[in-house]
Amino acid sequence: MSQFLRMNAVLGFLHLATSYLFSTFVLSIMPVATSNPLSSVQMSEKATEDYESMADRNPVVESSEYAYRGLATNLVQVNGDGVKQAARHIRHKLLVESYTPRTWRTHPLHICPPDARSASASEPERILDDSLSKSVLDWIFLISALNFSFWSPLEGRPERYGVEWWAGWDDARAAAAAEEIGQDDCGSGSESGSEEAHELNHVHGETAPSASPEEPQRKVHTGYWALVAALDRALEEDIPITTPSFYASEAACPDSLIAHVFRAASQSSEEIPLLTQRIAIMREVGFILCNSFGGTFKGFIDEFHRIHDGQGSALDLVKMVAATFPSFRDEVYYEGHKVCLWKRAQILVAETWAAFYPAPPSSNSTDTSVPAPTLIPASPHPIFPSATGPCISALTMFADYRVPQILHHLRILTYPSALLRKLHAHTPLAPGSREEVSLRAASIVAVERVRVEILSLMAAEERSEKAVEEGTDMDTVSSVLIDFYLWDLAKKVESGEEKIEGIQTAEMVPIHRTRSIWY
Numbered sequence: 218m219s220q221f222l223r224m225n226a227v228l229g230f231l232h233l234a235t236s237y238l239f240s241t242f243v244l245s246i247m248p249v250a251t252s253n254p255l256s257s258v259q260m261s262e263k264a265t266e267d268y269e270s271m272a273d274r275n276p277v278v279e280s281s282e283y284a285y286r287g288l289a290t291n292l293v294q295v296n297g298d299g300v301k302q303a304a305r306h307i308r309h310k311l312l313v314e315s316y317t318p319r320t321w322r323t324h325p326l327h328i329c330p331p332d333a334r335s336a337s338a339s340e341p342e343r344i345l346d347d348s349l350s351k352s353v354l355d356w357i358f359l360i361s362a363l364n365f366s367f368w369s370p371l372e373g374r375p376e377r378y379g380v381e382w383w384a385g386w387d388d389a390r391a392a393a394a395a396e397e398i399g400q401d402d403c404g405s406g407s408e409s410g411s412e413e414a415h416e417l418n419h420v421h422g423e424t425a426p427s428a429s430p431e432e433p434q435r436k437v438h439t440g441y442w443a444l445v446a447a448l449d450r451a452l453e454e455d456i457p458i459t460t461p462s463f464y465a466s467e468a469a470c471p472d473s474l475i476a477h478v479f480r481a482a483s484q485s486s487e488e489i490p491l492l493t494q495r496i497a498i499m500r501e502v503g504f505i506l507c508n509s510f511g512g513t514f515k516g517f518i519d520e521f522h523r524i525h526d527g528q529g530s531a532l533d534l535v536k537m538v539a540a541t542f543p544s545f546r547d548e549v550y551y552e553g554h555k556v557c558l559w560k561r562a563q564i565l566v567a568e569t570w571a572a573f574y575p576a577p578p579s580s581n582s583t584d585t586s587v588p589a590p591t592l593i594p595a596s597p598h599p600i601f602p603s604a605t606g607p608c609i610s611a612l613t614m615f616a617d618y619r620v621p622q623i624l625h626h627l628r629i630l631t632y633p634s635a636l637l638r639k640l641h642a643h644t645p646l647a648p649g650s651r652e653e654v655s656l657r658a659a660s661i662v663a664v665e666r667v668r669v670e671i672l673s674l675m676a677a678e679e680r681s682e683k684a685v686e687e688g689t690d691m692d693t694v695s696s697v698l699i700d701f702y703l704w705d706l707a708k709k710v711e712s713g714e715e716k717i718e719g720i721q722t723a724e725m726v727p728i729h730r731t732r733s734i735w736y
Contacts, residue, residue, distance in 0.1 A: 273530075273532070273611070275532055275535075275611050275612065275613065276557040276559075277557050277558060277559050277563070277612075277613045277661060278613055278661070278665060280554065280555060280556040280557050280658075281556065281557075281558070281613070281616075281657075281658040281661040281662055282658075282662055283551070283554055283556070284551045284554075284556045284654055284655070284658035285655070285658040285659050285661075285662045287551060287552060288551075288651060288654065288655040288658065288659075289655070289659065291633060292633060292636065292651065292652060292655035292659075293621075293630055293631070293632055293633075293636070293652075293655045293656055293659035294630070294631045294659065295629065295630060295631075295659060295662055295663045295666060296628055296629060296630065296631050297666075298628075299627060299628035299629045299630075299631075300629055300663065300666045300667055300670055301670055302627075302628070302720045302721065303627040303628065303629050303667060303720065304667045304670035304671050304674065305674065305720075306627070306717070306719060306720050307667060307671065307699060307702065307703075308671045308674055308675075308694075310702065310706075311694070311698070311699075311702060316698065316701070316702050317574075317698075318570065318571045318574035318698065319571075319574055319576070320571075320701070321568070321571035321572055321574070321701075322572070324385075325384060325385020325386060325387060325388075326385055326386065326438070326442060326445045326446060326449055327386075327445075327572070328352075328353050328356055328386065328449070329353070329572065330344070330347070330349055330350040330353040330354075330572060330573055331344060331347050331349060331350060332575070332576055340602075341575075341596050341597040341598065341599040341602045342522065342527070342599045342600070342602050343599075344573075344599045345515055345518065345573075345599050345600075350515070350573075351513055351515045352459070353572060354513065354514040354515050354518065354569065355459045355460060355461060355513055355514050355515075356448065356459045357514070357565065357568050357569055357572060358459075358461075358502075358506075358514035358517075358565065359448065359458070359459045359461075359464070359499070359502075360444060360445060360448065360568070361561050361564055361565035361568060362498055362499070362502050362542075362544065362545070362561070362565075363444055363495050363498065363499070364441065364444065364561055364564060364736075365491070365561065365733065365734050365735060365736050366490045366491050366732055366733060366734065366736070367439075367440045367441050367443065367444065367490070368440075368490075368618060368728055368730060369439075369487065369490075370643070370730075371486070371487065372727075375437075375484045375485075376484065376485060376486040376487070377439055377485060377487060378439070378443060378481050378485050378487045378488060378489055378490070379437040379438060379439040379443055379481065379482045379484070379485050380437065380438050380439075380443040380444075380446040380447045380450065380479070380480075380481065380482060381435060381436070381437050381438075381482040381483070382435065382436075382438060382446040382447075382449060382450040382453075383433060383434065383435055383436075383453075384433075384434040384435065384436045386449070388433035388434050388435070389433070389449070389453055391433045392433040393453075395433070437482045437484065437485075440708075443489070444489075447478055447479050447480075447489075448478070450478075451478045456474070456478060458470070458475075458478050461502070461503040461506040461507055461512050461513060461514075462503070462507050462512045463503075464499045464500075464503045465499070465500055465502075465503025465504045465506070465507050466503075467500070472496055475492075475495075475496050475499065476492060479492065479495075490732065491732070491734065494734050497544075498544045498734065501542070501543065501544055502542055502544060505541060505542060509541075517537075517541075518600060521533070521534055521537055524537070527602055527603060528603040528605075529601065529603070530601060530603075530605070530606075530607060530608040530611065531566050531567075531570060531601060531607040531608055531609045531611060531612055532608065532611040532612060534566045534569075534600070534601075535559060535562050535563050535565075535566050535612065538562040538565055538566065539557075539559055539562045542562075544734065545559070545561050545562040545565070546559075546562075547559050547560050547561060547562065547735040547736070549648075549649045549654055550649075551654055556654065556658065558616050558657055558658075558661070558735065558736075560615045560616050560617060560735055560736045561615075561735065561736070563612050563613065563615055563697075564615045566612065567609070567612060567615070567697045567700075567701075569600055570598070570600065570601070570607055570609055570697070571701075573598065573599050573600055574598065575596045575597070575598060575599075609695045609697050610668070610694075610695040610696070610697075612695065612696060612697050613661045613664065613665060613696050614660060614661055614664035614665075614696045614697070614699065614700035614703075615700050615736070616656075616657035616658070616660050616661050616736065617704075617736040618728040618729050618730070618731065618736065619704055619707050619708070619728060620660055620664075620700060620703050620704055620707065621656050621657070621659075621660045621728075621729065622707055622711075622725070622726065622727075622728045622729075623703050623704075623706055623707035623710065624660055624663055624664070624703070625723055625726055626707075626710065626717070626722050626723055626724070626725045626726075627717070627720070627722060627723075628720075628721060628722060628723050629663045629667065630659055630660065630663055632726070636652055637726060639652070640726045640727050640728075640729060641726065641727060643727060643730055644730070645730045645731065645732065646729050646730065646731045647731070648731055648732075648733040648735070652729075653729065653731050656729055657736075664696045664699055664700060664703075665696060667696075667699060668694055668695065668696050668699060671694045671699075672694060675694070710725060711725065
């Protein structure tokens, strides 16, 4: 029997290796800006050396500044007056709406880990050993790995790709409870599916209160939220889709099952974009996690803690992600100069930071009403437990197609007439093209300038320079939090749910259409 088990283990590893090689091949033909003759392993080793040599600098900031300066003469430009006006507006909104890292926990589709406040102050990372925390880490990792290209030519129409599921986990929980009552009345019931799927399905942590507690609501989720809803729906169906060892294996999780997980709502006439590439990425990242990190993102975090002796920052984690996973390595070349954009690597770290952000002292764990500047965690961050904390302000915004749209609307960015014509005509912009790189690089530069302007406003509001530079205020006005706010704002403005008042705005132009795995 032991020989049989050993043979199965060998065959299983060979199967994973074959899946990874196939994924690497598919990744090589994806719609990307550049290709590199080095193998994935060589690239990872070279990337690690390159990124470690960058010390505390964020290459996204420096290389985006370089690309912006080279392209701004006749393409996208940052408007200084727009930055100043918008910074005041954004600063006010972050305060009034109490927009903090804890806001992450209020979205009905999010699965939340146990509150970090319950961990030991001397060993905050102990909370990561909780089984729910491990499952949430895997959930965030897969979402970030697949967080790209949701725009649709059918934007605003019911036929666009969408996923039908409950409005949120509270509704799913209420529906499950009602079903269990019905089964109890009939004297029947069954249990099936994996332990991990059951845990996320039935013990999914804290969520926002249901808007309609009487009757569970279903809805069709679109855009990015279609991805989240599809994975949540699969977990509810006891498909362990967020478990790396499961989605890495073609035997356990065939392509047809992944297609089923992402099946469209009955009203949709299109499927999820780039399904083949998404499957390849799942195989790639799943193989790497299983082969090198014990089969979980928690194992990756453990290695991060080991390498940095528990002193690593958010930027250190971003660099490790980009160095380890080829499909997170969002880079292009402009005039022979490498431009690091790292949208998904940074958003993976930012989502993890927000999900595990500790509660402030003496507050309800789900309370996000504390004004941002006073939201000081009661305990160290479990992912970044050092005395200096995550230093999240070292990260940039996440250069996609949605935030540039709202930056233009706020007059932070200005577009040349030729680019405006292309956007209105829905002309695709090729990945790595001058216009596409200009849009992304300028957006990064612009949000950095908004952040600096907000810090200046805070200093002028009778806060000492030292408090702004050394206190937690630095992280409460990070480009990460500004990006979270701007992305939500863009969706609200586009849908007509919200109108920006009090400052001058430009037209809300269509997003730029680039079909790519990077964003």
